Every structure is written in C-alpha cells, then in structure tokens.
Amino acid sequence: MRRNGSDRSVRGYRAASDTLDERPSTATRAAILAAAARQVQAAPRDAREPLAAPRVTPRKRWPYAAASAVLLSSLAVMMATRTEREMPTFTAPTERVAENAAPAKPVPSPEPPLSAAAPSASQEVASTQASVPARAEKQAKADPSRAGATIAADEAKVAPAAEARAKEEVAVLRDAPAPAATPPPSASVDAVAALPAQLAKRQAAPAVEATERRRNESSDIASAERSAVRPAPAAPPAAGLGAATGSVSAEADASKPSAASEWLERIIKLRRAGRHDEADLELKRFRESYPQVTVPAEALPATGTR
C-alpha cells in the first residue's frame, strides 16, 4: 500500500511538472551546447538537427600546379633556344641604315614641326611605290611572309615595293648602265639606292640561307626605308604630293651629280672618247662612293681589274 502511495505521489508530481512546463531559457541551452561543441573541437549545432555531410577534405591541387610550372618552363626554354638560333642572321635595321647612309650628305632644310613629319613620310612612301612596276608590286604582295609577322600593315606595304625597286636597279646595273628612273632625292633615298649592291652581294651566298635572308631582307629594307624616310623634311601640309616630291628631287640633284649607273655610263663614255686619265679619276671616285658595286668591263682601264 505504501509503495502504491509513493508511486502515486511521484506520478502526481511529474504530471504537475509537465503541466507547468518549466524549462531553462534558450540562451542557457545554447551556451551549454556551444561549450560542449568547443570542448570536442566541433562546430556548435542543435542536437535535433540531422547530421551534416562529412567534411570533405580539400582537393590536392599542388601536383597540377607543379606540372604546369614544369611545362611552362620547358616551353620558355624551347622558345629561347629557337630564338637564339635564329638571331645570328638578324641585324638591327637602324645600324644597317646608318652604314648605308654614312657617305651621303644630309639635305639642308628647315626642321619641320613634328606633326608634319608623318604626312611627309607617307607621301614619300607613296611616291616610291608609284615608281615601282606593277608586276613587282604584285609579286611582293603575293608573299606576305616577306614583310614579317610583327610589322604593321603600312610597313607591309612599303617593304615589297622597296624590294621590287631594288631588284629593278640591280637588273639595270647588270645589263648596262642606264639612267635611273628617278634620281635619288635625298640621303635617305641614297641609302635605299645602295641596297641593290647588298642584294647583288647576297645573291652569291649559299642557297640554303636565301630563304631566311629574304625574309629578314624584306623587313630590313622596309625598316631602312621607313627610318630613312622619317628624318626627311616635310612639306607644309598645304603643299600637294607633287610639290613635295619635286622639291626633294631638285635638292638631291644639286648635292649629288648622278646615280651609280649614270656615273658608270659617263666613265664608259670617257673611255670610248680616249680620255682615260679622266676616266681613271672618275672610276677612283666612283669606287670610293660605291665600293660594293661591280664595275662593268667597259668602264675599266685595259689592264684594270674589277
């Protein structure tokens, strides 16, 4: 009986407690659970929440990074080696132009404003292109690799034209001394005129290097012409294309008597006229001015050598 009474008291108490629904605050509950989570180095989480997905270990990416680094390094070394192999045939265009333009006299003219230099250059390039035969221009344009991959579009136009012009002058010098189509207008044009000599000299080089040299050559010629054109005086913007070209040609005639072919023709005439002393003197001067140009047999003295 007593046991039943005890049970009844306990059950009554529990029922009363459930009715009153006494519980601690959520803050106390959260603090206790957070402390428990910290104790086991886990993130705080409600006990009634479902278990989260297991923590994914971070993906190991360092092998990919190492492989990429090795690959890029190898690629860089290969590119450097290849560039080094191709570099010996390369000569800076500015140096070559300086060599060719050294004997020429600078054209005295007032220094144009910087803004006027650009139109003058384009006009001169245009006049140069106009003097080149259409067939040569077409051939030059048909092979864009000559112009070089890194040259801009305007440079690509200038290079084939200059090369065609150089070829034409070489042909003239080989066949017979003949007057040039257009006299060299200035020191910059003289530098361009000296290029046929280089071309003639290089044609004797082994055929193995021909292709590669031609590629460099085209870009060199273009660069030389471009750099030679830049310092040339510019006509006022109001002046037309013809006026600018004519003034430059007149100045060139005054400073230089003739081109190489014209000079050789005069020497040959002196020989034929029996004026060998004058011819020898002219030949000596010619060789000083054009040491790389081959002198035809008619211009040489009877015992002379080429």
Added chain:
Amino acid sequence: MNAGPTDEELLAAYAAGDARAFGELYERHERPVFRYFLRQGAAAALAEDLLQETWMAVIRNAERFEPRAKFTTWLYTVARSKMIDHWRGKDDAVSLDDAANDPDEAPLEVAGSEADRPDVRAVSRAQARAFVEAVEALPAAQREAFLLQAEGGLSLEEIAIVTQAGHETVKSRLRYAMTKLRSAMEDWE
C-alpha cells in the same frame, strides 16, 4: 524507458568527440535538473546558472567518467554539490543534511522505476502549482530525496550515494515526504 543508446553510451560518445551525442544527453536531462534546482528554492535565474555550472562540469569531466557508474547518479551528485556550494555562500543557508528534518520513522518501500506508468492524468495548472508548492514546502532533506527520486529516477541506494546518507535514513525521508504529499493530493480526488 529510453529507446536507443543509454546515457552512459551517449556520454562515452561525446567523450570520443561526438558533440551530437552530448546534445541528445542534454535533451534528456535538461528539464529534470532545472526543476531540481527550482524545487530546492532557487529562483529561475539562479536555477539556470546552477544548471549551466552543472553541465559545464559534466563537459569538462566527461572523459573521466567511468561507464560502470550510472550517469544520473553522477549528474545529480554534481548538481547537488553546485547547489550546496551556492547556499554555503549565503547567511541563511539551510543544510540539506540537517538531521532535524529527518525524524526516524518506519522504512518505506520505494520503487522509482515503476513510477512512470502511463496512468498519469492531466492536472490543471492550478492543481499542478499547488502540488509543486507542497513539494517545495517539504523539509530540505525530504524534499531532496523526493526530487532525486521523482526527477532523477534514482533508486534508494543511488539517493543514498548522492546525498551521502544511510540507506535507512533515505527511506525514512522519502516516507515522510510521501505522507505529506499524499495529503496534498487528497484535494484533487
């Protein structure tokens, strides 16, 4: 009583790093321990503080818990010590071990494990409040023994361990407490 893992297994899992096991363990005993403090005369705020201190002690000492012992015995031992520590700091402290509140009477058979049969009828809030007040009005030693049995589900022997009293003493305390509470429940019937 509780389906699933026992309290001891949950505590062992928590000691091994499973924070969720602690959450489940806390869920089981949060409110009984809180009420244990409330019935002992603590205000709600104080009961929360004592509850937090008790569970912090459990968290800190979880790894040292021996699975052979019963978790509730350990839990209420910690709770009781926290409460005693609190009351010792008060001038009007009342000793829970006061022998004056424990008149020696005939032993009483107590079976706490049979106390939760589903024949508990719902009571009104007023009746519940009246019954709780009757519990709170019990002498401290009797009240403590009763609460350890009703809230913690401890057996007579476990109550003796927690209260550090003799077996017969605990029985006597419970018998007096039940007698007083039965008279309080007569008003319901």
